[in-house]
Amino acid sequence: MIKLDNIHKYFGETEVLKGIDLDIKQGEIVVIIGSSGTGKSTLLRCVNFLEQANQGRITIDDVSVDTQSHTKAEVLALRRKTGFVFQNYALFAHMNARQNIAEGLI
DSSP states (O other): OEEEEEEEEEETTEEEEEEEEEEEOTTOOOOOOOOTTSSHHHHHHHHTTSSOOSEEEEEETTEEOOGGGSOHHHHHHHHTTOOOOOSSSSSOTTSOHHHHHHHHHO
């Protein structure tokens, strides 16, 4: 389960994520769509420990996503519970969708 409560992210004076709330149950597949520059990738980077939200709380299986309070091994274990695919690149052209997803799990 992934839960986002009141997530805010700023880059300088620009607020990219403005109070995002999301509750994803185990087994659900979620698609995030929007125009370029609206914060989709930033949101996913916050969930996956690649960015730190300025405000709010992200939990994965009831564990808070906070890079300061986790060891590198704990961060890697939590990352294995999530995944995301970029729209155009980072896919292997010679593989189908299932194979591309499975490759990320290895």
